Amino acid sequence: MARQQGFRRAPRAALVVWQSVALSAVVSACAAAPLAAVAALGPTGARAGLAARGAWSAVPVLLLTAPILARLLWSGHVVGTGLRRRRREHRTMVDVLGRPAGSVRVLAHPTPTAYCLPGLRRRVVLSEGAVQTLPPDQLAAVLAHEDAHLRARHDLVLEFFTVLHRSAPAWLRSPSALREVRLLVEVLADRVARRRTGPVAVARALVALAGARHPDTALGASGEAGGLRERLALLAEDDAPAWLSAAMYAFAAGTLAAPAAVIALGLGSMGA
């Protein structure tokens, strides 16, 4: 549903929806065991059970909920430290080998490319090829796009989804959901760049950089298109109407409220 083009025209709202759905899924999974126990025993049974067995009644909770939490925390740790280490190593090389040009580093490489290194010590990196190939308005578009990623900390959003993706069991994973989130993050940055330079400059920069990939730096067919077509199509379109964004934010709030309400009801029935 969320992959409809219409929703992509409100990329920030769409991202909030995805995050709320993911978060409420995690909360629901963690709360499932204790809630199931309450439901099975009934309110008086649960209270009696707790009184009778005291600490032992915590065992099923621990057996079911704790592994989920542990997996999440472990995955978060592994993903987080790995990302930061790779970025630090690359940033070291960029700082030494790159030519500083304002707040940007330019690497002496003919293939036009542009990327950013997010984090506390952030960098925007362009190749010499990009600087030579792109006219000033397109360069400005690229820089505005990368700057948007850095300022809004899109890396944290992607990290959140990556951690969930890795900690979910294989049958529960959704690679297309991950792809969609990545696309939305790019569309969001495109929108910011568009406001600064207009859609044509951003679109031309996209096509110019796409068409200039050096053969030996291009990865083999990874199967995943970069969403370039979608990004170009969305550049031509206006933002979604305000009522649609508002509806999406309301939906997101709803998905977060649902597990909270269920938990409250469950706890309430125990006390009744």
Added chain:
Amino acid sequence: MRGRAINRLGELERAVMDEVWAAADRGATTVSVREVHEQLAESRHLAYTTVMTVMARLSDKGLLTREKAGRAFRYAAAGTREELTADTMREQLVGMDTEDRRAAMLHFLGDASAEEIADLKAALAEVEARHGTSAQG
């Protein structure tokens, strides 16, 4: 303050690499810390030990190679600027698997197939038609 100190260190590492490459251009395949310090100290206040530390760090990072020659080390660049840059970029593009690379850096665009590029040009034409062909949209 701290930011400025880090910038100075980065600037120093660049200056050392520039000097090592320049020396190689002049025919000196290896250099000593003293030779590099002499060159750099001409235009800035720089302690010998600072240069020594920086060159040791660059060697640890794989940008310089070093050999013991008597009591001191002699350093050489591990490659030209272009070679080291290409290595860095290749390692970044190929060395990590796609997932990790995409998460570690946010690239302006991902990989495009040849068919996609042709489609893109058509899509670009539509953007230009709807929003004008002037540079400022």
